[in-house]
Structures are given as structure tokens and as C-alpha cells.
Amino acid sequence: MIVEIVILAMIAAFLGLRLYSVLGNRAEHEEEAIPRRFDAGDELAKDNPPVVQLKPAVTDEQPATAMLPVVEQGVRAISAADRNFDVLGFIEGAKGAYGMILEAFWTGDKETLRELCDDDVYAGFAGAIDARTEAGETMDNTLIRIEDATIRDAELDGREARVTMRFVSDIAAVTRDRDGNLVAGSLDDAIESRDIWTFARNVDAAGPDWQLVETDEG
Numbered sequence: 001m002i003v004e005i006v007i008l009a010m011i012a013a014f015l016g017l018r019l020y021s022v023l024g025n026r027a028e029h030e031e032e033a034i035p036r037r038f039d040a041g042d043e044l045a046k047d048n049p050p051v052v053q054l055k056p057a058v059t060d061e062q063p064a065t066a067m068l069p070v071v072e073q074g075v076r077a078i079s080a081a082d083r084n085f086d087v088l089g090f091i092e093g094a095k096g097a098y099g100m101i102l103e104a105f106w107t108g109d110k111e112t113l114r115e116l117c118d119d120d121v122y123a124g125f126a127g128a129i130d131a132r133t134e135a136g137e138t139m140d141n142t143l144i145r146i147e148d149a150t151i152r153d154a155e156l157d158g159r160e161a162r163v164t165m166r167f168v169s170d171i172a173a174v175t176r177d178r179d180g181n182l183v184a185g186s187l188d189d190a191i192e193s194r195d196i197w198t199f200a201r202n203v204d205a206a207g208p209d210w211q212l213v214e215t216d217e218g
Contacts, residue, residue, distance in 0.1 A: 067151060074154030078161040082203040085161070087151070093210070094165050094199060095149050101212060102171075105129065106139040118200075118213045136178030144170040144190045152196060152218075156203070163210075164198040166218050194218045 067075065079085045097116060104112035108129045113122055132139070146169045153164040171193050174185040196218035199210040 071151055071154050074156065074163075075151070077156040078154060078163070078203070081156055081159070082161065084208070090163065091149055091151065091165070094163070094197075095146055095167075097199070097210070097212070098146065098149070098165075098167055098169075098195075098197065099143050102141070102143055106141045108133065116212055118211045121212050121215060124215075137183060138176050140174040140176060140187070141185075142172040142187065144172055147192075153198075159202055159204050160200055161203050162198055162200045162213070164196060164214075167193075167195045167197065169193050169195070 075085075075087060100112065101116050103109070104116070105125050105128070110122075110126055110129065113125050117125065146167060148166070148168040150166050151163060152166045153162075155162050169192070170190040172185075172187045172190045174187050175183040177183050194217060196216040197212055198214035200213045201208075201210045
């Protein structure tokens with residue numbers, strides 16, 4: 001009987017160690033943080049607000065990006081004219097400008113729009129803001145995330161560099177009347193927005209500022 005008890009105890013101890021091993025490994029995996037696409041960007045955004053200037057950092061080696069030959073040709077032409085032009089640096093700057101321009105339009109901040117847009121684009125935004133104000137409506141929109149930002153076209157026209165970006169983003173859009181009542185949209189359901197924006201700058205300009213010169217839906 002004693003021998004049977006000892007054997008059963010050894011079996012129970014063995015099973016207990018196996019169970020601990022399985023649960024212990026599972027617990028360790030469950031404690032690992034699941035990486036999300038925009039974790040790093042969200043933390044950077046808290047500490048570093050978007051920069052208006054689209055000036056890229058100078059790098060010794062241009063990073064490889066998947067572009068159509070015609071786009072790559074335009075990027076190379078811009079890089080040859082502006083030694084400080086960097087593709088990935090430009091894309092990050094364009095994403096920051098995209099968010100700032102949308103926010104300025106939603107809140108009616110014409111001063112910011114004046115700085116970031118050329119005359120034609122600014123006039124379009126300003127006219128829409130004036131019409132909205134006259135109707136007594138306000139926009140309570142939020143840019144949830146930018147899902148994708150890619151260069152759609154690039155060219156050097158004389159000394160003017162032009163880069164067209166395609167943005168795919170999720171936006172929570174709400175329009176309210178003068179009394180604060182909901183007119184359209186919902187903050188609970190984000191909608192997908194596809195925008196094609198073209199930025200331009202004179203490569204001989206002293207400053208690194210790019211301006212939004214054209215907008216379209218994509």
C-alpha cells in the first residue's frame with residue numbers, strides 16, 4: 001500500500017509540474033504587449049506635435065521604397081535639385097500636415113490654413129468655412145488614424161517640386177447645428193476617407209516649407 005501511495009504521489013507531482021509548465025508559458029505570452037500599427041506614432045505624437053515644415057532629415061543613404069518607375073523618376077529629379085529631400089522624411093511630414101490642415105478646416109482656423117495652403121486651396125477651404133458659419137453649423141470631427149500614406153506622383157516642373165500623396169484615413173465625423181444638436185455623422189462610427197493631395201515648393205527657396213496646392217478624392 002505504501003508503495004502504491006508513493007507511486008501515485010510521484011504521478012501527481014509529475015502532472016502538477018507539466019500543468020505549471022503549460023500555464024506558466026501561457027501566462028508569460030499573455031503578458032507580452034501585442035504590437036499595434038500606430039503605437040510608436042501615438043507616443044511620438046504626444047511628445048512631439050506635428051511639424052508644419054516638411055523638411056526631411058538628411059541621410060547618407062536614401063531608403064528603398066516601392067514606387068512606380070515614373071514616380072521614382074520624379075523623386076530622383078527632386079532629390080537631384082534638392083539634396084536635402086528624403087522620401088520617408090517627406091511622407092512623415094506630409095502626414096503631419098494632413099492632420100493639421102484637416103483639424104484647421106474643421107475648427108475654422110483660417111490662419112493655419114493660410115500658412116499651409118496656396119491661394120486657390122485656401123480660398124476653397126475658407127469659402128466652405130464661411131458657408132458653414134453662416135448656416136450656424138460646426139464640425140466636431142476627429143482623425144482616428146492614417147491607415148496609409150503613399151506617393152502617387154512626383155515631378156520637378158522647372159524649379160518647383162510637386163509631390164502627390166494618397167491618404168487613406170479613418171475619421172469620426174459629426175456636424176452640429178447652432179444649438180449643438182446633431183445634424184449628421186457619429187463619433188462612434190468612423191468612416192474611411194481617401195484623399196489625394198499635392199504639395200509643392202520651390203527647391204531654391206530658403207525655407208523648407210511645402211504648401212498644399214491641390215486636393216482631390218481618391
